[in-house]
Amino acid sequence: MAHIPLQDGLPGIVGLFAFSPETATALRELAEVLLRGSNSLTSGEREMLASYVSFRNRCDFCQLSHGAAAAAHFGGDARIVDGVIRDVGTADVSDKMKALFTIASKVQEGGKLVTSEDVAVARQHGATDKEVHDTVLIAAAFCMYNRYVDGLGTWQPRDPNMYREMGERMAGQGYVRAQ
Amino acid sequence: MAHIQLLKGLPGIRGPLVFSPETSKPIGDLVETLLRGPNTLTPAEREMIATFVSSENDCYYCQHCHGAIAAEYLGGAPADYQLIDQVKLNFEQAPLSGKMKALLTIAGKVQQDGKLVKNDDVERARQQGATDKEIHDTVLIAAAFCMFNRYVDGLATWQPRDPELYREIGKQTSRLGYVGRDLSKPVQVAELANE
Numbered sequence: 001m002a003h004i005p006l007q008d009g010l011p012g013i014v015g016l017f018a019f020s021p022e023t024a025t026a027l028r029e030l031a032e033v034l035l036r037g038s039n040s041l042t043s044g045e046r047e048m049l050a051s052y053v054s055f056r057n058r059c060d061f062c063q064l065s066h067g068a069a070a071a072a073h074f075g076g077d078a079r080i081v082d083g084v085i086r087d088v089g090t091a092d093v094s095d096k097m098k099a100l101f102t103i104a105s106k107v108q109e110g111g112k113l114v115t116s117e118d119v120a121v122a123r124q125h126g127a128t129d130k131e132v133h134d135t136v137l138i139a140a141a142f143c144m145y146n147r148y149v150d151g152l153g154t155w156q157p158r159d160p161n162m163y164r165e166m167g168e169r170m171a172g173q174g175y176v177r178a179q
Numbered sequence: 180m181a182h183i184q185l186l187k188g189l190p191g192i193r194g195p196l197v198f199s200p201e202t203s204k205p206i207g208d209l210v211e212t213l214l215r216g217p218n219t220l221t222p223a224e225r226e227m228i229a230t231f232v233s234s235e236n237d238c239y240y241c242q243h244c245h246g247a248i249a250a251e252y253l254g255g256a257p258a259d260y261q262l263i264d265q266v267k268l269n270f271e272q273a274p275l276s277g278k279m280k281a282l283l284t285i286a287g288k289v290q291q292d293g294k295l296v297k298n299d300d301v302e303r304a305r306q307q308g309a310t311d312k313e314i315h316d317t318v319l320i321a322a323a324f325c326m327f328n329r330y331v332d333g334l335a336t337w338q339p340r341d342p343e344l345y346r347e348i349g350k351q352t353s354r355l356g357y358v359g360r361d362l363s364k365p366v367q368v369a370e371l372a373n374e
Contacts, residue, residue, distance in 0.1 A: 111332025140329035147322035150293025
């Protein structure tokens with residue numbers, strides 16, 4: 001049972017958006033810009049950062065929905081994001097992405113843990129200032145979304161089909177859309 | 180030195196906000212709604228929640244900036260600043276309502292991990308008169324500051340130690356809010372004192 005009365009059948013953050021439309025607008029816009037705005041990191045790569053941070057925060061709803069969105073961006077192929085969740089070190093992603101995952105994992109624990117060396121490694125592999133900035137902000141933002149979803153005790157179903165459909169909508173239509 | 184090239188002289192989150200206008204828009208809208216939108220919790224109470232969470236996350240800029248904003252909403256007297264220090268140090272002993280103590284307890288759990296918020300915590304807040312919206316907003320404010328704190332620290336932004344600077348930020352922001360302001364200029368403490 002959620003800690004506040006939320007509409008039945010709306011999983012995770014969806015119920016919270018319905019409960020509080022006044023804050024939902026900015027939260028949706030932020031996700032849209034971060035994950036789907038024009039960027040040299042692909043949307044699939046950014047959704048993987050979101051899913052990975054959510055995994056580290058043990059927020060099932062966010063991990064699975066953003067993992068499904070990443071898979072949808074990769075043409076329905078979940079193997080890359082599954083590999084990231086299993087072990088970034090052996091995952092089928094670029095060295096730049098591995099360096100950005102390291103930065104994201106530090107931000108998840110605490111922003112101060114990000115060192116100049118972490119950033120230098122990312123730069124050596126071609127990361128730009130904007131990519132470093134966006135990685136830090138995506139990781140930080142999911143430390144918010146995860147706590148919001150878990151802190152209010154929302155319903156987080158386990159049905160993989162639900163997440164697949166949700167991921168396709170997130171990837172295809174985005175985060176700012178008519179409900 | 181910040182981890183990315185930020186405009187010189189802009190403290191804390193202001194550097195990244197100016198660096199990335201496309202994300203600063205929803206961030207500004209979010210903080211304005213959360214901390215200044217219509218609400219049964221006063222702006223000062225909401226700023227206290229933001230300050231407490233930022234202090235727990237050890238984010239120097241955010242805790243001093245929002246602490247000063249809270250104190251300025253309360254009148255800006257030395258006693259108001261002392262109250263904020265007390266909230267950070269031990270809010271259970273501070274002269275706050277039972278409802279605020281219960282909400283700060285929830286905020287402290289969210290800061291660590293959302294899953295730590297238990298029915299008993301929410302029940303205590305309700306017994307002290309907290310509404311569903313107040314509980315929701317407390318959780319979201321605490322969660323949002325887990326983002327802002329990481330954003331500010333994760334990019335190694337400039338976080339000056341001058342208390343006067345935070346007092347000026349507190350005065351300005353309590354008056355002008357978070358949106359529609361030009362943050363690309365350094366904070367001029369002396370100039371603002373003459374406003």
